[in-house]
Amino acid sequence: MTEGASAPSYPMSSRSRVKRRHDRGFYDHATVHKILDASMLCHVSYVIDGQPYCTPTFFWREGTRLYWHGSSASRMLENQSEGQRVCLTVAHLDSLVLARCGFNHSADYRAVMAFGSAYLVTDPAEKERAIVAMVDRFFPERTASLRASNKQEIKATSFIAMEIEEASAKIRAKGVADDDEDYELPIYAERIPVRTVLGAPEPCPRLLDGVTRPKTLDGYSEGRLLEDALRDAYFAQYPAE
Numbered sequence: 663m664t665e666g667a668s669a670p671s672y673p674m675s676s677r678s679r680v681k682r683r684h685d686r687g688f689y690d691h692a693t694v695h696k697i698l699d700a701s702m703l704c705h706v707s708y709v710i711d712g713q714p715y716c717t718p719t720f721f722w723r724e725g726t727r728l729y730w731h732g733s734s735a736s737r738m739l740e741n742q743s744e745g746q747r748v749c750l751t752v753a754h755l756d757s758l759v760l761a762r763c764g765f766n767h768s769a770d771y772r773a774v775m776a777f778g779s780a781y782l783v784t785d786p787a788e789k790e791r792a793i794v795a796m797v798d799r800f801f802p803e804r805t806a807s808l809r810a811s812n813k814q815e816i817k818a819t820s821f822i823a824m825e826i827e828e829a830s831a832k833i834r835a836k837g838v839a840d841d842d843e844d845y846e847l848p849i850y851a852e853r854i855p856v857r858t859v860l861g862a863p864e865p866c867p868r869l870l871d872g873v874t875r876p877k878t879l880d881g882y883s884e885g886r887l888l889e890d891a892l893r894d895a896y897f898a899q900y901p902a903e
Contacts, residue, residue: 677777678828688831691726697774697831698723698752699896700889702800706730706822707749708780721750722799724900728776729783731796731821745779748824754889758854759837762844770837770853776829783821792821795899802898803878858888 671690672678680687688694704721707714721730728750757770783789793816794805811819837853862884863875881891881898 672826672829674830675828678775678830680830680832683832683834686832686834688833689829693831693833694774694776694826694829695723696893697754697772698728698776699893700754700772701752702892704728704730704750704752706780707751708746720796722795723896724795726826728778728824728826729792729795729821731792731819745781748778748780750776750778750824755856756835757837757856759839760850760852760854761838762840762847762849762851766838766840766844768834768839770834772831772833772835774829774831776824776826778824778827780822780824783823788823789816789821792823793819796821799899800892800895801879801882802895804876807876860884860886860888860891 669690669692672694674689678689702720702722703718705716705718706721707716709715719730721728723729730750751774753771753773755769755771759766759768759770761767783792793811797805797808838851840851860882863879863882865875881894
């Protein structure tokens with residue numbers, strides 16, 4: 663399940679343990695982080711006055727801490743400033759699986775659920791780092807070439823952070839898995855791979871003459887898998903990882 667007895671793992675409890683198909687559950691940092699770092703979109707779930715909410719937002723990881731951002735006026739940020747319990751999820755759909763029985767139709771996927779207490783980033787130094795990271799984590803070295811954010815823009819943007827207390831990954835990667843006797847049936851079955859692939863860049867039509875695409879964006883080239891580009895960008899920003 664993990665890469666070895668000494669591999670760092672997140673603690674397991676009834677909250678984070680994979681309940682069904684334990685063989686698909688992983689709790690080690692390497693597996694969990696690999697799935698997180700292949701995405702930039704997550705869903706954050708929380709409860710306000712008994713009402714559940716789930717908000718999609720961009721996020722990034724620094725070690726075992728997760729960050730996400732949004733408007734200072736948003737409901738999510740307004741209500742996560744007091745150490746509110748949250749669950750952050752990420753999922754990748756890898757294939758559609760058509761079996762010989764409706765019960766065995768499925769999908770191959772990689773998913774993570776991470777639990778912790780979210781807090782509003784108020785420390786000026788931490789917020790300054792987050793302002794850079796929300797760009798450079800995905801597009802390395804880009805902030806240095808941009809117009810600096812003004813005071814109003816900085817004021818209008820808030821950041822939430824969460825130390826991962828528990829996390830579990832669940833992975834299905836087996837394709838068609840029919841009952842043994844069903845393989846004798848004259849029924850077509852298949853696995854349909856699903857990938858998010860980058861298209862050709864579309865430069866802004868209002869670029870000034872002589873402004874060209876920087877080499878730092880070469881990782882985001884036509885035909886590459888998005889998750890590969892995101893992982894490469896992560897390690898460019900955090901090489902110690």
